Amino acid sequence: MHIASLLVPAIALASLASGQYVVPAADGSDGWADALGKAKALVAQMTQEEKLNITQQNNDFPRVGEIDRLGYTGLFYADGAEGIRGASYSSAFPQALNGAATWDRNLLYRRAVAIGQEARAKGINVQFGPGVNLMRTPNAGRGFEYNGADPYLAGQAGAQHVQGVQSQGVMSTVRHYIGNDQETGRRWTSSNMGDRTAHELYLWPFQDAVKAGVASTMCSYNGLNGTYSCADPMSLGKWLHEELKFQGWVLSDFGAITFGEEIDAANAGVDTTRVADPPSAPFPFGPGSALSAAVANNSVSQDRLDDMVHRIVSAWYKLGQDQDYPAYNTSVNSLSKEHNELIREIGAKSIVLLKNSNSVDLLGAPFGGGAGAGPGGFGPDSDQGNFLGGSGSSYVIPPYQVTLLDALNQQAREQNTQVFAYLDNFNHTVQASQASTGNLAWATCLVDVRQTCGEGYDRANLTASWGGDQTILSVASQCANTVVIYSACGPFNTTTWGDHPNVTAILNAGGLGQEAGNSLVDVLYGVVNPSARLPYTLAQDISDYPALPDLTIETLNTSFVDIDYNEGLFIDYRWFDKNDIAPAFEFGFAGLSYTTYKYSNLSVQPSTATLQKTVAASSDEVFDCLAIITVDITNSGQIGGSEIPQLYIGSPADGAPIKVLRGFDTVGLDAGAKKTVEFQLTRRDLSFWDTYNEGWTLPEGDHQVYIGASSRDIRETGKMKFTLA
Ligand SMILES: *[C@@H]1O[C@H](CO)[C@@H](O)[C@H](O)[C@H]1NC(C)=O
Ligand SMILES: *[C@@H]1O[C@H](CO)[C@@H](O)[C@H](O)[C@H]1NC(C)=O
Ligand SMILES: *[C@@H]1O[C@H](CO)[C@@H](O)[C@H](O)[C@H]1NC(C)=O
Numbered sequence: 001m002h003i004a005s006l007l008v009p010a011i012a013l014a015s016l017a018s019g020q021y022v023v024p025a026a027d028g029s030d031g032w033a034d035a036l037g038k039a040k041a042l043v044a045q046m047t048q049e050e051k052l053n054i055t056q057q058n059n060d061f062p063r064v065g066e067i068d069r070l071g072y073t074g075l076f077y078a079d080g081a082e083g084i085r086g087a088s089y090s091s092a093f094p095q096a097l098n099g100a101a102t103w104d105r106n107l108l109y110r111r112a113v114a115i116g117q118e119a120r121a122k123g124i125n126v127q128f129g130p131g132v133n134l135m136r137t138p139n140a141g142r143g144f145e146y147n148g149a150d151p152y153l154a155g156q157a158g159a160q161h162v163q164g165v166q167s168q169g170v171m172s173t174v175r176h177y178i179g180n181d182q183e184t185g186r187r188w189t190s191s192n193m194g195d196r197t198a199h200e201l202y203l204w205p206f207q208d209a210v211k212a213g214v215a216s217t218m219c220s221y222n223g224l225n226g227t228y229s230c231a232d233p234m235s236l237g238k239w240l241h242e243e244l245k246f247q248g249w250v251l252s253d254f255g256a257i258t259f260g261e262e263i264d265a266a267n268a269g270v271d272t273t274r275v276a277d278p279p280s281a282p283f284p285f286g287p288g289s290a291l292s293a294a295v296a297n298n299s300v301s302q303d304r305l306d307d308m309v310h311r312i313v314s315a316w317y318k319l320g321q322d323q324d325y326p327a328y329n330t331s332v333n334s335l336s337k338e339h340n341e342l343i344r345e346i347g348a349k350s351i352v353l354l355k356n357s358n359s360v361d362l363l364g365a366p367f368g369g370g371a372g373a374g375p376g377g378f379g380p381d382s383d384q385g386n387f388l389g390g391s392g393s394s395y396v397i398p399p400y401q402v403t404l405l406d407a408l409n410q411q412a413r414e415q416n417t418q419v420f421a422y423l424d425n426f427n428h429t430v431q432a433s434q435a436s437t438g439n440l441a442w443a444t445c446l447v448d449v450r451q452t453c454g455e456g457y458d459r460a461n462l463t464a465s466w467g468g469d470q471t472i473l474s475v476a477s478q479c480a481n482t483v484v485i486y487s488a489c490g491p492f493n494t495t496t497w498g499d500h501p502n503v504t505a506i507l508n509a510g511g512l513g514q515e516a517g518n519s520l521v522d523v524l525y526g527v528v529n530p531s532a533r534l535p536y537t538l539a540q541d542i543s544d545y546p547a548l549p550d551l552t553i554e555t556l557n558t559s560f561v562d563i564d565y566n567e568g569l570f571i572d573y574r575w576f577d578k579n580d581i582a583p584a585f586e587f588g589f590a591g592l593s594y595t596t597y598k599y600s601n602l603s604v605q606p607s608t609a610t611l612q613k614t615v616a617a618s619s620d621e622v623f624d625c626l627a628i629i630t631v632d633i634t635n636s637g638q639i640g641g642s643e644i645p646q647l648y649i650g651s652p653a654d655g656a657p658i659k660v661l662r663g664f665d666t667v668g669l670d671a672g673a674k675k676t677v678e679f680q681l682t683r684r685d686l687s688f689w690d691t692y693n694e695g696w697t698l699p700e701g702d703h704q705v706y707i708g709a710s711s712r713d714i715r716e717t718g719k720m721k722f723t724l725a
């Protein structure tokens, strides 16, 4: 009953009657052979009950499927995109979106290594992350858990995350597969997208995670083209398992399989489930479940059940968890000074300085509750304390918080400066009068505002919470040097205050984690030269974005509500480019560094071989290098810093965006220094997804090459073409 992937068009596959499709078994490719062999030997000794036990997590048993007599320890899971959720003594890292804003593979890797170390110390086998859904809409509720609006950036960030966490022997879980791009109605919406859009955008970063060796994938609550993601033979079977040759295991999002989809889910490729909290029997998988009955009457084959267990146990071997894995204990203290320092560094290097008319180096009066800790207390949705990221399942209770006020006070103590704080968010009259007291020649007024956000809802608009916009205006009306520090889960609205002459600087801070104050002070005092880049577009008008979530879908019903991805390939900057819309701040925006960089000497070297036009999705040739681009970057200013050159390609393929991101690098340069940066372009980078031939096809004609400091600050251009067979 297994369907050969390249012969059946995607649409036909999706319409197969339920139960007919059976996902291919793991075959040990991509370096999994040894682990798979060991897993098969162990699973051969398991009883049917033991096998079924491995396919579920019942909350009564936080460990999944241990078998003492065989030495199989089972798996403990931990949630949390920003650290280890629900455990004591865990670090609160900057939100994932801040990681993406660094555009720095090394920092992304080190963030993940640190999270992996904390998971391992607590005996956690599986850490949920990275999230690589794209910011299709600016208000997407979980945007802060993901890596921005571009598939290349999200894929690179996701791959670093997987490699970092798994370097510690901890399994990563890439999620939420696939099309879970809005929170409103996430259990009963169907994300409807074309095959090309799926491959070139939403599937792309998952492919990078699989290539990086990710141990598991979490399928999502929503539907895709009218089939639940967790029971979809097309996205799970054909794309993930056949095209990407995924060897790990698939976990359904919590409670995602509750709709009589158990058999389809198992046959499409879900290997294990976690029940909703609180759990309620009957469970979809596990002993005594619908799955167990389905195996008994062969509507799920014994081979499929065995494959489910092989995949899970082989990942356990592949990550070395069969050897001396620490005992599970979430109370173990996994904090460390190194992690605190790293959090501070990532924080500082993720702050995008959107505006800087004066040089910011002396501080006076901070305003706004976010600066310190007022009587309201801390929490994910509080107006007090650090903005740690959004609320929901990724939230990590911080071990401590260095607030902006804490860090400013410390700085004042060391540098003989003066700090005055007014922490009330609500009385704009008093804010204004207090601001005038900071209105001395030497003073700066810092306004710390935020927009809260979180899992389970999308932002209705991009306006600050707690009257933050009015706070900025009140302070700016009286203080000639007003610096805005803005924390949010993504784009925010600068319309009413962004161009105010007294707003001299804007720091886009995102969610900085437990060291927020120190990270901010490092940028404000010039200890860190800002180098972050916007991982999304900040629009002037909300209607400039190609898509917004439908917030009217409020009632649960079992039929799908359609979310049509009518913008296709044109999300974020691709849409602004196509329609020639001027953003407030563009994707990749370089922020304002304290130095300047010069680009020169672009060299474009395409492969001179005669190339096959199309390669199959599952071919290793998808990642062959077909072109090398180099450019020289010189620090032409007075102080050292990091530049992040970005490579965009304009494809001659029909319907292609004007340009798409296909490379970036972090280049540290002392004042006056020069370095040559090299980018390698793969076949996938240069191809379009060819729905008809079901593969990656190189287009005829000139590929435009753009290198710049942002998607709209292109410094060098070139072009190249290939000889096709
Ligand atoms: C199923 O797994 C749980 C948790 O690991 C364990 O306590 C239980 O004994 C297992 N049952 C069987 C039949 O192995
Ligand atoms: C989803 O359905 C639409 C409309 O039938 C179709 O055009 C599109 O190709 C489908 N998507 C995929 C990924 O097959
Ligand atoms: C097999 O068992 C499952 C689970 O009880 C049931 O849903 C399905 O209808 C059965 N199939 C057949 C052919 O009896």
Ligand SMILES: *[C@@H]1O[C@H](CO)[C@@H](O)[C@H](O)[C@H]1NC(C)=O
Residues within 6 Å of the ligand: 329, 330, 331, 332, 333
């Ligand atoms: C878990 O770790 C804590 C902190 O180290 C310790 O006090 C406790 O005894 C440990 N629990 C077990 C069961 O080992």
Ligand SMILES: *[C@@H]1O[C@H](CO)[C@@H](O)[C@H](O)[C@H]1NC(C)=O
Residues within 6 Å of the ligand: 427, 429, 430
């Ligand atoms: C703001 O504070 C002032 C001074 O305490 C007070 O007179 C005024 O009523 C307050 N306004 C509001 C809206 O609370």
Ligand SMILES: *[C@@H]1O[C@H](CO)[C@@H](O)[C@H](O)[C@H]1NC(C)=O
Residues within 6 Å of the ligand: 460, 461, 462, 463
């Ligand atoms: C933005 O949305 C919030 C939450 O729904 C609402 O309270 C607020 O009034 C809205 N602001 C604007 C300017 O529409």
Ligand SMILES: *[C@@H]1O[C@H](CO)[C@@H](O)[C@H](O)[C@H]1NC(C)=O
Residues within 6 Å of the ligand: 439, 476, 477, 478, 479, 480, 501, 502
């Ligand atoms: C800017 O601040 C000064 C106080 O230094 C104030 O007099 C002026 O009105 C402010 N400008 C605006 C446009 O509010």
Ligand SMILES: *[C@@H]1O[C@H](CO)[C@@H](O)[C@H](O)[C@H]1NC(C)=O
Residues within 6 Å of the ligand: 461, 462, 492, 493, 494, 495, 538, 539, 540, 541, 542, 543
């Ligand atoms: C910002 O708010 C203004 C006023 O409500 C609105 O017209 C504009 O579309 C908003 N822009 C964004 C990007 O949300």
Ligand SMILES: *[C@@H]1O[C@H](CO)[C@@H](O)[C@H](O)[C@H]1NC(C)=O
Residues within 6 Å of the ligand: 554, 555, 556, 557, 558, 559
């Ligand atoms: C689902 O709920 C929405 C909102 O109440 C309603 O408009 C729609 O008709 C419902 N659909 C079905 C199939 O019940």
Ligand SMILES: *[C@@H]1O[C@H](CO)[C@@H](O)[C@H](O)[C@H]1NC(C)=O
Residues within 6 Å of the ligand: 601, 603, 630, 632
């Ligand atoms: C330009 O780059 C080429 C290599 O692509 C190098 O050989 C040459 O020296 C460079 N020219 C300058 C002026 O740096």
